[in-house]
Amino acid sequence: xxGELGQEIAEIVLSYSPGDLxxxxxxxxxxxxxxxxxxxxxxxxxxxxHLYGTYQALRLMNQQGNFTRMREPLAKNASxxxxxxxxxxxxxxxxxxxxxxxxxxLSGFCMFVQELPGHPVGMPFPGGDRVAFxxxxxxxxxxxxxxxxxxxxxxxxxxxxxxxxxxxxPPVKGSRHRKQEFLRQTFxxxxxxx
Numbered sequence: 001x002x003g004e005l006g007q008e009i010a011e012i013v014l015s016y017s018p019g020d021l022x023x024x025x026x027x028x029x030x031x032x033x034x035x036x037x038x039x040x041x042x043x044x045x046x047x048x049x050h051l052y053g054t055y056q057a058l059r060l061m062n063q064q065g066n067f068t069r070m071r072e073p074l075a076k077n078a079s080x081x082x083x084x085x086x087x088x089x090x091x092x093x094x095x096x097x098x099x100x101x102x103x104x105x106l107s108g109f110c111m112f113v114q115e116l117p118g119h120p121v122g123m124p125f126p127g128g129d130r131v132a133f134x135x136x137x138x139x140x141x142x143x144x145x146x147x148x149x150x151x152x153x154x155x156x157x158x159x160x161x162x163x164x165x166x167x168x169x170p171p172v173k174g175s176r177h178r179k180q181e182f183l184r185q186t187f188x189x190x191x192x193x194x
Contacts, residue, residue, distance in 0.1 A: 001070065001071050001072065001073060001074065002067075002070040002071075002072050002073070002074060002112065002113050002115075003066075003067035003068055003069065003070030003071060003113075004067070005074060005078070005108075005112055005113055006058075006061065006062075006066075006067040006070060006109065006113040007062070007067045007068075009058065009105050009108060009109045009113065010058050010059070010061070010062040010067070012101075012105055013055065013058055013102065013105050013106065013109070014058075014059060014062065016102050018055075020098075020099060020102055021051050021052060021055055021102075023099060024051060024099055024102065024103060025044075025047070025048050025051060027099065028044070028047055029044055032044070035126075036126075039124060039126065042124050043123070043124060046120060046122060046123050046124065047120075047123075049120070050119075050120040050123075051106065053120075054106045054109060054110055055106065057114070058106075058109055067113075070113070074112055075111075075112055075115075075156075075158070077155065077156050078108075078112050078156075080155070080156070081108060081111070081112070081156040082108075084151065084156075085101070085104050085108070088100065088104065088151045089101050089104070107153055111153070111156055111157055111158060112156075115158055116138070116158070117131055117138045117140060117157050117158060117159040118153030118154075118156070118157045118159075119131050119140065119153070119157075119159075121133045121138070125141055125142055127141075127175065127177050128175025128176060128177050129141035129142075129162065129175050129177065130175075131159065132162065137160060138158060138159035138160065139159055139160055139161070139162040139163070140154070140157065140159040140160070140161065140162060141161075141162040142154070143157065143159060143160065143161040143162070144161050164181070
């Protein structure tokens with residue numbers, strides 16, 4: 001059940017210190033140090049807010065006893081996620097595994113307990129696209145890229161692939177790239193004569 005998983009995750013995550021979250025943030029900042037400074041700053045801010053926000057949501061839900069009221073069954077792919085976790089957390093030295101496990105626990109909490117995407121709404125990706133929440137549905141622009149990464153969250157994430165823009169539905173708050181794609185598709189597929 002979702003609540004049982006939430007309680008189990010909370011017990012482990014709350015044994016970590018805020019310093020561990022800070023080390024995760026530093027590791028992430030180091031991993032993206034070579035990308036465009038503007039995107040890097042936005043990514044750092046988004047991920048920092050996501051890490052601390054998820055940690056605090058978990059702590060608060062545990063403190064208020066919310067997990068005992070969550071009796072819905074887990075998503076069918078939850079066991080496959082934890083099998084992936086077991087593999088990914090056996091590949092590095094102890095300290096790297098410890099912090100990777102914290103990241104994976106927080107992601108699992110988002111996806112299986114809160115039923116939120118593994119990447120937060122608003123998270124930017126190269127090209128200007130973002131994770132979005134439109135009409136009650138989460139969309140991710142990189143979901144179909146899941147096979148490129150062994151430990152990708154995408155196969156387990158409740159977000160759907162951001163749909164290609166269509167003739168009747170221009171991009172909502174779309175990036176420049178998406179707007180250009182919309183115009184190109186309109187011209188190519190519908191023989192727009194201006």
